[in-house]
Amino acid sequence: MSDGDSLDDAGPSLQQRRMQAAVSHAQRVRHLSPKFHESTDPTLAFFYHPRTLSVLVCLLAGFLYVALFIDPSNDILNTRWGLVALCSVFIVISVVLFRDGPFIRPHPALWRVVLALNVLYEMFLVFLLFQSKQTGRQMMAFFDPVLGVELPERSYGDNCALTVENMRGGIDIFVLAHSLGWFGKALIIRNHTMCWILSITFELLEYSLAHQLPNFNECWWDHWILDVFTCNWLGIYVGMKWCEHFKMKTYTWHGIREIPTIKGKLSRAGAQFTPHSWTVYQWAPTRRFKSFAGFIAFAVLIMLAELNVFYLKSLLWVPPEHPLVIARLALLFLFALPSAREYYEYYSNPRCKRMGAHCWMLITTLLTELLIIVKFGRGEFSEPFPTHVIAFWSLVASILVGFSVWQFAVAPRLRQHRSSDKKTE
Secondary structure (H helix, E strand, O other): HHHHHHHHHHOHHHHHOOOOHHHHHHHHHHHHHHOOOOOOOOOOHEEEEEEEEHHHHHHHHHHHHHHHOOOOOOOHHHHHHHHHHHHHHHHHHHHHHHOOOOOOOOOOHHHHHHHHHHHHHHHHHHHHHHOOOOHHHHHHHHHHOOOOOOOOOOOOOOOOOOOHHHHHHHHHHHHHHHHHHHHHHHHHOHHHHHHHHHHHHHHHHHHHHHOOOOOOOOOHHHHHHHHHHHHHHHHHHHHHHHHHHHHHOOOOOOOOOHEEEEEEHHHHHHHHOOOOOOOOOOOOOOHHHHHHHHHHHHHHHHHHHHHHHHHHHHOOOOOOOOHHHHHHHHHHHHHHHHHHHHHHHHHHHHOOOOOHHHHHHHHHHHHHHHHHHHHHHOOOHHHHHHHHHHHHHHHHHHHHHHHHHHHHHHHHHHHHHHHEEEEEE
């Protein structure tokens, strides 16, 4: 036997075994990761061609212009431009290197930008977490010099007589914010019953936390008539109508070149900014224990996203109508759209064993915000929780635990015993 024959019979080499192991690991990761329908849209081929070199040239040209023509003596301006350049480079790198998420419209690169913004926001939160409360408030003044000043306390529960005049006084710009907020949450949650459960739960949380945040101290008619049954109802109703429209819509995509009329081409171009397909979320929390726990966890995350903004603006002295607060709400809405889709895939698909990047990143962001609130809130909220609040939420927790034990432990065994008794008879 020759040397060559002996080498051939020795089996695959170390390098070949490593390559096989890498391929096997990649296939296993793809199997465990969330799976979605399409990754690209073939109807606009020119829109999906790589433009990495063009973006690189534009980015460098912008850096060159800023470096040559801004005032080098203004340190604050230089710092701001440096942060903008840093974020721009990170976003460009993310667009090139990040994987596609669950959405492909209007373009997968847009949702890579959204994920990059989430990462940047998380890094800012981590930096803020390691600062003192006073330094954090001074950082807000870096973004806007009018910030960094303690806010006056505002309560909505001073005059709670149910009169037309008082109700008119309770209608302000935040009424529109309530409706828009629940319109967005309806698009995220895509379930009418869950939207109403969360809407009522948030009002109960406002009652429970009114001793810490004065703007939660509202009149009963402000809670239930203006908020729940007017603003929240309107936002949920319109949002669910949008969901029904996208659910019933027939998605037939044609390339722009295949459409003969100008009106049709414009309509197709506008349709690029609508969903490519629509998934209805059937939460079914009583189906199995994992579904029940996932439903509760999703509700907790939604409430955490709602409450965090109130505590952060109170602790960092940012007025509720400030653009920073509005920007945070807008970013959370963009972060939550693909995150909810990935969470639902992990929640409903038994073959999906890991969360998507958007979902994981948003959960990390919300928990980091909570850590900042816990740290900066020390010494701020000295009044203890009222006894009736503790008793109420203890009762709610007991009901949830008791229901889960009955539904997923006791009831299945009773049904099993009954079926076995019928067989023996």
